[in-house]
Amino acid sequence: MTFVKTSYNRRSFLKVSTAAGGGILLGFSWLSSCTSEPAQAPGLTMPENWYDINGFLKIGENGVVTIMSPNPEIGQNVKTSMPMIVAEELDVDWEHVVVEQAGLDTENFTRQLAGGSQSIRQGWNSLRTAGATARYLLLAAAAQQWGVPVEELATEAGVIHHEKSGQSIGYGEVASAAAGMEVPSEVPLKDPSAFKIIGSSRKNVDAQKIVTGQPLFGLDVQREGMRIAMVAHPPAFNLELESFDAADALAMPGIEQVFAIDTAPEGVEQQWSDVNAFPKAVAIVGRSTWEVMQARKALKVTWKPTGQAESTGQHTAALAKLMEKPTALPQRKDGDPDKAFEGAAKIVERSYRAPFLAHNTMEPMNFFAHVQQDKAELEGPIQTPEFLRTTVAAVLGMEPAQVSIMMTRMGGGFGRRLYGQFATQAALISQQAGVPVKLVYTREDDMTQGTYRPGYLVTYRAALDESGNLIAVQVKGAGIHGSPVFANRFPAGAVDHYKAEDYSLDSNISTGAWRAPRSNFMAYAEQSFLDEVAEAAGKDPIDFRLSLFERAATDPVGENNDYDAERYAGVLKLVKEKSGWGKPAPGLHRGVSAYYCHNSYVAQVVDVEIKGGQPKVKKVWCAVDCGIVVNPDAARNQIEGGIVDGIGHAMYSALTFADGRPEQQNFDRYRLIRHAEAPEEIETFFVDNGIDPTGLGEPSLPPIQSALANALYQATGKRLYSQPFMSEAEVLG
Amino acid sequence: MAKFDLKINNQSYQVDVAPETPLLWVLREHAGLTGTKFGCGIGQCGVCTVHLNGTAMRSCSLPVSAVGTKAVTTIEGLSEKGDHPVQQAWLQHDVPQCGYCQAGQIMTAAALLAQNPTPSDEEINTAMNGNLCRCGTYTRIHAAVKTASSLG
Numbered sequence: 001m002t003f004v005k006t007s008y009n010r011r012s013f014l015k016v017s018t019a020a021g022g023g024i025l026l027g028f029s030w031l032s033s034c035t036s037e038p039a040q041a042p043g044l045t046m047p048e049n050w051y052d053i054n055g056f057l058k059i060g061e062n063g064v065v066t067i068m069s070p071n072p073e074i075g076q077n078v079k080t081s082m083p084m085i086v087a088e089e090l091d092v093d094w095e096h097v098v099v100e101q102a103g104l105d106t107e108n109f110t111r112q113l114a115g116g117s118q119s120i121r122q123g124w125n126s127l128r129t130a131g132a133t134a135r136y137l138l139l140a141a142a143a144q145q146w147g148v149p150v151e152e153l154a155t156e157a158g159v160i161h162h163e164k165s166g167q168s169i170g171y172g173e174v175a176s177a178a179a180g181m182e183v184p185s186e187v188p189l190k191d192p193s194a195f196k197i198i199g200s201s202r203k204n205v206d207a208q209k210i211v212t213g214q215p216l217f218g219l220d221v222q223r224e225g226m227r228i229a230m231v232a233h234p235p236a237f238n239l240e241l242e243s244f245d246a247a248d249a250l251a252m253p254g255i256e257q258v259f260a261i262d263t264a265p266e267g268v269e270q271q272w273s274d275v276n277a278f279p280k281a282v283a284i285v286g287r288s289t290w291e292v293m294q295a296r297k298a299l300k301v302t303w304k305p306t307g308q309a310e311s312t313g314q315h316t317a318a319l320a321k322l323m324e325k326p327t328a329l330p331q332r333k334d335g336d337p338d339k340a341f342e343g344a345a346k347i348v349e350r351s352y353r354a355p356f357l358a359h360n361t362m363e364p365m366n367f368f369a370h371v372q373q374d375k376a377e378l379e380g381p382i383q384t385p386e387f388l389r390t391t392v393a394a395v396l397g398m399e400p401a402q403v404s405i406m407m408t409r410m411g412g413g414f415g416r417r418l419y420g421q422f423a424t425q426a427a428l429i430s431q432q433a434g435v436p437v438k439l440v441y442t443r444e445d446d447m448t449q450g451t452y453r454p455g456y457l458v459t460y461r462a463a464l465d466e467s468g469n470l471i472a473v474q475v476k477g478a479g480i481h482g483s484p485v486f487a488n489r490f491p492a493g494a495v496d497h498y499k500a501e502d503y504s505l506d507s508n509i510s511t512g513a514w515r516a517p518r519s520n521f522m523a524y525a526e527q528s529f530l531d532e533v534a535e536a537a538g539k540d541p542i543d544f545r546l547s548l549f550e551r552a553a554t555d556p557v558g559e560n561n562d563y564d565a566e567r568y569a570g571v572l573k574l575v576k577e578k579s580g581w582g583k584p585a586p587g588l589h590r591g592v593s594a595y596y597c598h599n600s601y602v603a604q605v606v607d608v609e610i611k612g613g614q615p616k617v618k619k620v621w622c623a624v625d626c627g628i629v630v631n632p633d634a635a636r637n638q639i640e641g642g643i644v645d646g647i648g649h650a651m652y653s654a655l656t657f658a659d660g661r662p663e664q665q666n667f668d669r670y671r672l673i674r675h676a677e678a679p680e681e682i683e684t685f686f687v688d689n690g691i692d693p694t695g696l697g698e699p700s701l702p703p704i705q706s707a708l709a710n711a712l713y714q715a716t717g718k719r720l721y722s723q724p725f726m727s728e729a730e731v732l733g
Numbered sequence: 734m735a736k737f738d739l740k741i742n743n744q745s746y747q748v749d750v751a752p753e754t755p756l757l758w759v760l761r762e763h764a765g766l767t768g769t770k771f772g773c774g775i776g777q778c779g780v781c782t783v784h785l786n787g788t789a790m791r792s793c794s795l796p797v798s799a800v801g802t803k804a805v806t807t808i809e810g811l812s813e814k815g816d817h818p819v820q821q822a823w824l825q826h827d828v829p830q831c832g833y834c835q836a837g838q839i840m841t842a843a844a845l846l847a848q849n850p851t852p853s854d855e856e857i858n859t860a861m862n863g864n865l866c867r868c869g870t871y872t873r874i875h876a877a878v879k880t881a882s883s884l885g
Contacts, residue, residue: 075831075868203827210832211823211839212815213768213808220767228762253734253751289771290751290758362772362780362833362867411770411833412867443773633827637873641830644869667777667865676858678871 003186004129044096051175053137054183055108056086056130063158063172065092068102070109071119072383073206074413075641076697077634078119080205082127084630085120088197089131089190092158092171099205104385104405112407114383115418115513117598117695120630124692132187134178141177142169192628192690201633206409216409218380221368221438227256229285229429229437230292232301233278233449236660237310237509239303241280248298249284254291258284258299261428263421268394273387276421277450277510283429289440307508309660312355312455318505319353319457319478328476328501331487334558335497337463340472344463348536352460352525354723355654356480357453357514358662358670363411364446369426370436371396376403376427381410381417388420392427403427415513419451444665452655453514454480454507456521460529463497468537470548472497477522479504481511484518486562490596491530493561494548509657515645516698519597523702524650524709524723527593531710532719541592541710542576545569563596567625570687571603574623578685579605588618591710595703598695600626601687604643606679606707610715617647617679617708622700624684627691635696639684642700648673650705652724671724737797741766742810752798756790757781759797760807768808768836772865779864782837782844783807789844808836811843819843822881830868838864842878851882 047060057067067083067090083099104112111122135155142160143150146167154161158171171178192198209216234240246258264270264279282301286292341347367380376396382388385405393400410417426439441449458477465471473495477485483502492498514520534544549572551557552565572594575581584590584607594603605621620643629635652671656663664670709720739746741764748763755774760766760783769792772780776791783792784806811817819842829835838861845852845860852860857878866874 075829077830201827203824204829204832206832207824207827207829208815210829210835211808211820212811213766213836215767217770217833219771222765222767288750288758288762290754290762360867362770362778362831362865364771410831412831414867440771443775443778637827637830637870640872641869644871645867648869666775667773668775672865672867673869673871674863674865675861675871675874678869678875680872682872 002189004125004132004189005186044098047172051179053134053175053179054130055105056127057090057134059171059175061172061175063170064096064098065090065158065171066098066100068100070102070112071123072112072114072385072407072410073101074114074383074410074417076114076119076638077204077631078114079409080202080634081120081630082123084197084202085124085127086131088195089128090135091155094197094202096158101407101409103407104389106386112385114413115415117600117697117699120693121599121695128189129187132189133183136184136187137178137181138171138174140181141174145169145174145177198628198630199632202631204634217363217411218368218408219363219366219411219440221379221408223368223370223436226368226436226438227285227287227433228289228292229283229426229433229439230296230441231261231281231283231425231439231445232296232299233281233445234303235448237277237450238305238307238660240306241282242302242304244282244302245300248300249295252291252295252298254287255295256285256287257433258282259432261425261432263395263424263428265395271387271391273384273419274391274421274424275419275451275510275512277508281425283425285429285433285435285437293442310507310509311658312656315455315480315505315507315657316353319455322478322503322505323457323459323476325503328503331485331500331502332492332558333499334492335472337472337474337497337499340497341461341463344471345466346464346536347461348464348533349459349461350529350532350719350721351457352528352721353457354455354521354524355656356455357649357653358447358655359414359416359514360447360670360672361410361412361414361416364443365422365441366439367423367426368436368438369423369430371427371431374402378403378423378427379406379408380423380426381408382420382423383410383413383417384420388423391420391424395424396427396431414515415517416451419512443667447655447665447670448662450510451512452509453520454482454511456484458484458522458525460525462529462533464533464537468539470495470533470537474499477502480507480509484521486518486522488560488562489522490526490552490563490568491548493556493558493565494552496557498557516597516701519595519698519702520646523593523595523597524705527595527703527706528709528719531591531706531713542572542581545572545594567601568594568596571601571623571625574685574687575603575605575621578623578683579621581605589711589715591707591712591714593703593707593710595699597702598698600624600694600696600699602699602703604703604707606704606711608708608711608715615651615712615715619681619683620679620704622682622684623687624700625687625689626696626699627689627693629686630693632686635686636684638696639700640682642698643682643704644673644678646701646704647679647708648677650708650723651677651726654724654727735798737800739797739800739805740802741805742807748797750797753796755793756783756795756797756800756805757792760792766807766809770833770836772834778834779841780834780837782840782864784840784844787844787847789841808840811840817843818884819846819877819881821884822877825880826873826877828870828873828877830870834864834866838866838874842874842881845878846882846885850885852878
């Protein structure tokens with residue numbers, strides 16, 4: 001048992017009126033929340049009164065507990081796993097828990113953001129403390145009622161026991177009194193070995209609603225008097241709005257208003273989360289989505305050029321040319337790499353490239369906004385609600401306190417909904433139109449509006465001595481709107497002579513974070529390259545990597561190495577054992593990869609078969625070290641999803657440009673992985689080390705691309721230096 | 734604008750819309766059935782899948798005027814209590830991540846199993862290939878279709 005300091009301001013619990021009997025009923029923070037049915041136990045009886053214990057939870061007189069899920073749910077399953085952590089420390093039966101999605105509530109919650117695979121890692125202590133504090137208040141109330149020291153009380157599954165007197169009482173019976181108790185300055189936390197809920201698989205709390213089609217998503221929001229809005233943004237990244245003629249559009253059935261909006265007006269400071277290439281657009285407001293779609297086709301807009309119309313060919317050439325320039329920014333240097341290369345017995349140099357990618361969440365961008373004179377109510381899919389509130393308040397000319405934001409379940413995020421310009425558009429449209437609106441993007445709107453994963457180019461060089469030892473590595477990378485290079489990642493720290501340097505290329509095409517930003521490219525390049533270096537050194541690819549980790553663990557080179565070499569080696573050894581590394585079964589070809597990102601370690605072995613010139617992944621073994629696993633089956637689901645996502649984009653996906661325009665605007669030309677192309681089997685193994693949890697939503701994606709590339713090399717004898725793999729040769733083998 | 738009498742989930746609806754309006758938008762915005770999703774609008778992703786007389790159809794590309802007297806079934810009407818074997822199997826395998834595509838996946842799987850109660854892996858691949866899942870839950874979907882086959 002450990003003690004943690006509580007950081008609660010009692011005021012944040014007491015913003016409610018005291019009910020008769022001393023209890024506290026319903027804090028106002030609950031009013032903005034979205035009530036859900038008891039997802040875990042549909043037969044659960046709801047209580048008559050709820051007692052607000054703290055901002056994270058309320059308890060009914062019958063012992064039913066409602067736990068808030070503070071962070072946005074994008075499919076990473078935090079709406080189940082975050083409340084599980086609270087429930088663990090509260091010590092309740094999960095079957096008596098109801099989960100509610102919190103709205104943006106910065107008084108009660110911190111970091112209400114979905115990004116960087118950080119929800120569980122950064123929420124871990126506050127979620128545990130919230131549950132433990134509530135448990136303590138319930139114990140204190142029972143101790144007072146019984147006139148016994150609180151230290152003599154124990155809890156089990158929502159019941160307080162006093163062993164000496166043989167008395168027991170349910171949480172619900174003391175909830176009213178607990179709500180009025182003084183919050184202690186510190187509370188005990190469970191020893192992880194005593195966890196009952198954490199570490200046991202619990203079903204997605206929204207699953208029943210999902211499989212029966214209940215409204216959960218932003219696009220499902222319906223309100224009295226709500227209109228539908230769409231926007232027309234420039235069709236190319238070098239164009240901006242000059243003028244428009246709305247006469248024909250306004251004459252169409254169901255169309256009410258057409259006007260211009262600007263999400264970046266003068267005097268409003270833009271935040272990182274406002275990234276967008278098209279601040280000025282034309283809004284069309286009407287009564288139904290289909291009618292507004294038709295009217296938009298009839299809208300006559302004149303766009304004016306503002307810069308160069310870029311193309312993928314230009315990007316490719318410009319990145320290559322940039323890499324020849326002596327102007328690279330030095331990021332790290334260990335030893336004397338130039339000299340080491342001069343004296344090398346063997347040098348391997350390879351370049352890797354990858355195209356732009358669109359996020360393509362299955363639910364296109366949308367947001368509901370109802371802006372009135374003195375307040376703005378927003379609801380929809382957003383990964384960054386707190387940042388959004390700042391921007392929306394600024395463009396509407398309001399105080400942030402006048403803006404409320406409710407997060408809906410999101411039909412995918414992948415980084416796209418970190419950038420909330422679509423929600424700002426909805427707010428501006430509602431303000432100007434004077435009606436509640438739901439802004440809806442089509443797939444084409446979404447795929448052509450920017451904030452893409454940018455195109456990248458990286459060159460690795462390795463120097464081997466006569467015995468095949470790796471003595472030097474150089475990595476030089478370039479990307480659009482920023483380099484992909486992580487200077488302090490492996491193999492930095494494992495080689496005596498090392499150099500990392502990079503470049504950035506400007507563009508009028510907007511880019512942003514895309515699931516496992518930069519890692520989603522660098523893992524492919526680094527781990528494909530090391531596979532080739534291992535081969536050049538005449539070593540087994542796993543043993544080769546392990547020897548480097550051994551060096552980094554026992555005698556690390558340089559400072560600030562990002563990773564823990566022993567944990568890194570641990571996943572590689574685990575996957576080696578589980579996959580029975582060595583020769584694959586006849587007809588199968590095997591590749592390996594390992595990568596560290598989002599504070600977690602992943603190693604994968606892939607078996608691939610070539611049939612009719614098409615690769616089919618037969619099996620993936622995946623070893624993961626992400627510390628304590630909160631919800632194992634859901635965690636496996638995340639790992640599986642990242643693997644399928646990584647294979648899909650490496651194999652098939654690309655967004656290309658011609659004349660400043662994306663050449664793929666919908667799924668007829670933008671290729672995503674489909675059912676038959678997914679691996680037949682994925683087996684995941686978690687390292688059980690009791691370390692506090694780290695990232696899970698992203699880390700399985702980056703390494704799988706190179707595990708696949710390395711397996712395809714075994715199958716075809718050809719290394720894959722450019723993504724997507726299947727555009728290089730439609731038939732393999 | 735024209736009036737259309739529709740039979741959706743065994744209930745009668747009358748809507749007054751332009752004849753070319755896709756069934757998807759009639760379901761979502763006129764019948765109030767938002768379980769059927771919008772993904773691409775061109776029949777490429779499958780999130781809008783419904784049954785028309787038991788056959789899986791892309792409602793985003795089906796004008797309401799083409800529905801006629803055919804019975805429309807949406808995810809909300811697949812079973813009365815949300816316990817169709819496919820729905821049960823989806824819960825058992827805890828398939829969804831974001832969940833947005835799953836209604837379409839379930840409708841496609843239910844139509845497949847109605848026609849072919851014990852599909853092979855190849856037949857499942859073929860039937861489910863038109864439904865995109867951006868979260869990559871395909872391996873679970875595949876396993877859940879097989880489980881549903883055994884439950885049905």
